[in-house]
Amino acid sequence: MAEVDEAVSSKTFDANRSAAHVIADDAEALAVAHEVAARLAKGAAGRDAERRLPHEEIEWFSQSGLWAITVPKAYGGAGVSFVTLTEVIRIIAAADSSLGQLPQNHFGLVDVVALTGSEAQKQYFFAQVLGGKRFGNGFSEKGTKNVLDLKTSVTRDGDHYVVHGTKFYSTGALFADFVPVLGLDAERNGWLAYIPKGTPGLSVIDDWSGFGQRTTASGTVTLDHVRVPASHVLPAHRVTDFPTLNGPISQIIQAAIDAGIAQAALADTLTFVRARSRPWIDSGVERASDDPLTVREIGHLHIQLHAAEALLERAARVLDASAAKPETTEDDVARASVAVGEAKVLTTEVALLAGEKLFELAGTQSTLAEHNFDRHWRNARVHTLHDPVRWKYHLVGNYYLNGVKPVRHPWN
Structure with a gap:
């Protein structure tokens, strides 16, 4: 690379x-x-x-x-x-x-x-x-205690800030006009430096080797004492210090991606079963699309996908209702985070299920490399690892049972 x-x-x-x-x-x-x-x-x-x-x-x-x-x-x-x-x-x-x-x-x-x-x-x-300019990202780091344990520093120096550190999972940075990098000051407050492409000391390395989402270029960004004008640095800590919808916005986009993966996998399943797959010998039918057990599974997948899409739209409407208010409250953010969490559970599960069921229903021919159908499951498996969906169940249950509002951060 x-x-x-x-x-x-x-x-x-x-x-x-x-x-x-x-x-x-x-x-x-x-x-x-x-x-x-x-x-x-x-x-x-x-x-x-x-x-x-x-x-x-x-x-x-x-x-x-x-x-x-x-x-x-x-x-x-x-x-x-x-x-x-x-x-x-x-x-x-x-x-x-x-x-x-x-x-x-x-x-x-x-x-x-x-x-x-x-x-x-x-x-x-x-x-x-x-005008068409794109933002990449330099948020996450490898080898730290957790996703919020950042080592990258952002230090004020007159009319500039100096950014130093190494980032990974930097989706889009390779294609970006600005690479916004998250770092901490001496008081461990978070700052986002929107670093223009070509700035001395900024390097974007194409070393993403994940088996899914292969063309996101989610590799390494290194920052060797990069100087950034103060006009390009924003106080990221304010996004979570005060009630905002930034976390739910990030999460609902993630859920929408997974819903799209599920839709693509199911569409390829339907096309292949109709045109190429063979019915099982005990089914007594001439076409795979008439196999009663295959028909049943296709019905189940559509129900799961439509349920996920319905919760996704519902969550988006909760966000819209909160955004329409003059001021966003803690209760607004909590409702939005929970609604998005519910959607994310179903979009995660249906994306993985649709990617796996494709092969079961379409049959052995569907595994041939010429089709590359495995990309759907690979993409779903990699993308849904951004944050553990098991914690979404906990987030939702704790809110409804105990009235506990989700912690405000980009993964809620």
Whole structure:
């Protein structure tokens, strides 16, 4: 795996990019999502099989305007509902789940700007996003006690901050115009430095070797005393110090990706069973699609998927209701976290189930490498490891039984 030459790639990248389309409203966002998904789906299996990074495809995706749909209307964006955002992600993830995951952190980071940015920072960063610029991420680290035990430092130095450390699971950083990096100051407060691509000391390394979500480039970011203007640094700690929806927003996008994976796996199951699979000899039927036990399993999968989609939409509506209030309260955040947690349980389970059942119902032919159907289960298994769904059961039960509000952090 090669390290990216940031300075060269950023100059080439910007020179060839035109301004992105600006989407006007929710209806247009959904229409554009379907158009982009149809285009992305055509090469998805091949990109996964060859681990061919989607440099061209991500340009189509972001230039379509979909990466800017959460920019508030007051700043020229569509300011779409969470119902629409969730559906857009699900549509794209069903076409290619790696590309569906790439803007997940981007949308969370747009929300951080809205929640914690100064007026000048909002004007600047929202204009960048509307112009087609993408945020990657430098959040997580390997080898620490837990996901919140960060070693990366962010230190004030006059009109700049100095960022030093190493990140991993840096989804989208390889394709990003800004790599927002989370680090701690001396008081262990979290700060997000939105580091422009090409900044000296910033290196993005393509060393992601996960067996699923292969083309997310979720590898390493190193920061060797990177100097960042204070205008590019935001107080990330305020996102959880006060009641905000940032955590539930991050989580509902994750759930939408899993729902998309399940949809894709089920669609491939139906196509293969109808066209290629053979009925079992004891079934007494001529076609696999008439095998009563296969029909039963297909029905079960659809019920599970539709239940997951229903909870996903319900959770998005809870988010929309909370966002419409003049001020978000602790109770609002708790309700949103629980609603999203419920959806995430079902989207996780149906994504894994659909990926596994594909082979049982479609038969041995479906395991041939030429189909690459195993990507659905691999993608579901890897993506659903972002946080343990067993803790979602605990979160939901503890809220309803004991009235305990979920802890505020990006995984709730």
